[in-house]
Amino acid sequence: MKIHSTAIIHSGAEIGRDVEIGPFSVIGQHVEISDGNIIKNNVTITGNTSIAEKNVFYPYSVIGSEPQDFKYKGEDTKLKIGSNNIIRECITVNTGTEKGGGVTVIGDNNFFMACSHIAHDCIINNNVLLANGVLLGGHVKVENFAKLMGYAAIQPFATIGQYSYVGGLTRIVQDVPPYMIVEGNPAKVRQVNTIGLERSGFSQELILAIKDAFKQLFRSETLNRNQILTKLENQENQLPEIRVLIDFFRDVDKGKSGRQRESLRPV
Numbered sequence: 001m002k003i004h005s006t007a008i009i010h011s012g013a014e015i016g017r018d019v020e021i022g023p024f025s026v027i028g029q030h031v032e033i034s035d036g037n038i039i040k041n042n043v044t045i046t047g048n049t050s051i052a053e054k055n056v057f058y059p060y061s062v063i064g065s066e067p068q069d070f071k072y073k074g075e076d077t078k079l080k081i082g083s084n085n086i087i088r089e090c091i092t093v094n095t096g097t098e099k100g101g102g103v104t105v106i107g108d109n110n111f112f113m114a115c116s117h118i119a120h121d122c123i124i125n126n127n128v129l130l131a132n133g134v135l136l137g138g139h140v141k142v143e144n145f146a147k148l149m150g151y152a153a154i155q156p157f158a159t160i161g162q163y164s165y166v167g168g169l170t171r172i173v174q175d176v177p178p179y180m181i182v183e184g185n186p187a188k189v190r191q192v193n194t195i196g197l198e199r200s201g202f203s204q205e206l207i208l209a210i211k212d213a214f215k216q217l218f219r220s221e222t223l224n225r226n227q228i229l230t231k232l233e234n235q236e237n238q239l240p241e242i243r244v245l246i247d248f249f250r251d252v253d254k255g256k257s258g259r260q261r262e263s264l265r266p267v
Contacts, residue, residue, distance in 0.1 A: 174258030
């Protein structure tokens with residue numbers, strides 16, 4: 001364990017093996033840091049925060065700070081971070097709120113570029129990319145392998161579907177479908193994220209099936225969305241990825257304003 005002499009670590013913090021903590025970093029009382037983490041200089045980790053193995057925290061990131069929410073009144077809420085995440089300069093991550101479930105969750109193998117913000121009660125799965133300046137409102141969910149480009153801003157309670165791509169400077173006010181490219185102002189589903197799927201190892205056969213579903217869902221001039229979903233559900237030898245798309249659009253209808261997680265909004 002390499003801890004710089006100027007680092008300030010509360011006696012109540014739990015620090016694992018082979019952890020590096022750089023100059024002028026501050027670790028709070030209720031922080032748990034597992035083995036192999038690298039915390040560079042001028043990092044603040046506070047709140048009721050637990051961090052799994054082998055993450056890297058870059059200077060001036062503030063991790064586990066209180067929610068920026070008027071409803072928060074000092075409740076004991078949490079932040080949980082998985083393994084092998086890269087958290088670059090000036091990232092801010094807040095703990096959860098009591099009415100939002102009490103915990104913000106970050107999975108594994110994510111890459112958060114400088115100046116991004118992850119608000120209270122967000123859920124970020126695995127292998128997600130947030131480019132510089134991405135802003136996630138409270139209660140946002142980002143699914144596996146999604147990529148959000150610079151300065152994209154995400155409405156609270158929105159879901160970003162797996163393997164999707166959100167273009168830079170895009171304002172997202174509704175859920176983003178899996179496998180799709182969404183960009184522009186107002187944001188629109190443009191096409192299938194073909195390059196992203198290819199890079200992730202999707203076969204050409206599978207990509208063509210997703211493209212066919214895209215054409216039916218977004219280009220049909222004769223059927224409404226419910227009819228298209230029913231048609232897709234009744235196809236023989238349905239692929240799991242098409243099932244994901246069907247379930248996504250069925251779930252959106254459970255929420256409000258095109259956001260499935262609005263059904264979780266506290267009364």
